[in-house]
Amino acid sequence: xxxxxxxxxxxxxxxxxxxxxxxxxxxxxxxxxxxxxxxxxxxxxxxxxxxxxxxxxxxxxxxxxxxxxxxxxxxxxxxxxxxxxxxxxxxxxxxxxxxxxxxxxxxxxxxxxxx
Amino acid sequence: xxxxxxxxxxxxxxxxxxxxxxxxxxxxxxxxxxxxxxxxxxxxxxxxxxxxxxxxxxxxxxxxxxxxxxxxxxxxxxxxxxxxxxxxxxxxxxxxxxxxxxxxxxxxxx
Numbered sequence: 001x002x003x004x005x006x007x008x009x010x011x012x013x014x015x016x017x018x019x020x021x022x023x024x025x026x027x028x029x030x031x032x033x034x035x036x037x038x039x040x041x042x043x044x045x046x047x048x049x050x051x052x053x054x055x056x057x058x059x060x061x062x063x064x065x066x067x068x069x070x071x072x073x074x075x076x077x078x079x080x081x082x083x084x085x086x087x088x089x090x091x092x093x094x095x096x097x098x099x100x101x102x103x104x105x106x107x108x109x110x111x112x113x114x115x
Numbered sequence: 116x117x118x119x120x121x122x123x124x125x126x127x128x129x130x131x132x133x134x135x136x137x138x139x140x141x142x143x144x145x146x147x148x149x150x151x152x153x154x155x156x157x158x159x160x161x162x163x164x165x166x167x168x169x170x171x172x173x174x175x176x177x178x179x180x181x182x183x184x185x186x187x188x189x190x191x192x193x194x195x196x197x198x199x200x201x202x203x204x205x206x207x208x209x210x211x212x213x214x215x216x217x218x219x220x221x222x223x224x225x
Contacts (some may be wrong), residue, residue: 035215042119042215043159058212090158101132106158 001025006091006107013081014115021110023091031094032074033058033104034066036087043090049074051058081114088112118142119205121216128193129224135189136219138203145195147206148179148186152199153218162188190221198223 002070004025013019025032033048035058045058049068063085065077078085091107121138128134140148148165158174163170165186167179176189186205190197 038218040123044211044215047195048212088156103161106160108158109156111165 002105004091004093004105004107006110008110009108010111012113012115015082016080016096019078019081019112021089021091021112023074023076023077023107024072025074025091025093025105027093027105028071029093029095029105030071031099033070033092034064034076035090035092036060036085037090037100037109038087046076046089049091081112083114086112086114117216118207118214119203119216121201121203121219123217123219125220125222127222127224130193130195132193133189133191134193134221135187136201136221137185137187138184138205138216138219139183140203140205140214141184142205142207142214143181143184145205145207147213148177149204149213150175150177150186150188151202151204151215154199155204162201193223195223195225197221206221 030051034046035043037043044060046064047066049055057068058093089110092104094102094104118141150162151159152162153159162178163172165179169178174191178187200218200219200220205214207214
């Protein structure tokens with residue numbers, strides 16, 4: 001089954017404790033992206049990647065890191081989480097021709113709470 | 116002004132009715148427009164792209180008005196299963212980034 005998976009689905013952590021949210025897709029998509037979704041705001045892009053070893057900042061990259069060592073995986077790293085990073089996070093992927101202008105397939109989301 | 120604005124709703128609509136909502140965007144250079152659907156606490160899923168000439172997919176019709184910089188979504192013969200939040204999406208100055216509206220919540224009542 002074609003899908004994007006994220007882990008963990010739910011996470012409660014404390015300020016300053018490094019964490020990684022994994023994202024994996026099995027559709028051989030080149031383009032992958034991370035978003036956060038907060039009440040009253042639209043999805044905001046954190047980072048995106050056009051292909052392996054190619055990443056770029058989105059609109060709200062501060063406090064986050066990403067890597068793209070393999071085509072299927074695009075982990076999101078919070079080196080020192082803070083309460084303002086409490087949010088619902090989505091990973092998405094799509095084919096390169098057009099990047100996100102093609103249909104984006106989203107993971108199920110990770111609900112992160114930073115105390 | 117937000118780059119993409121939507122009425123948050125909720126729109127409470129009886130089953131079988133027709134409902135329409137708009138989304139305005141600020142970047143006149145935007146070329147790509149989409150409607151995504153998001154069920155409560157779930158991931159967004161593409162509903163339809165919006166083409167310049169307008170397009171229809173079953174009960175759903177999307178239109179683009181470049182002069183007034185808005186896109187619209189019309190749902191005919193609404194079903195209970197149409198209850199969801201509808202997200203308007205527009206490409207930014209970069210073709211590899213999208214700007215998302217905060218969504219319009221639709222509730223279809225029996």
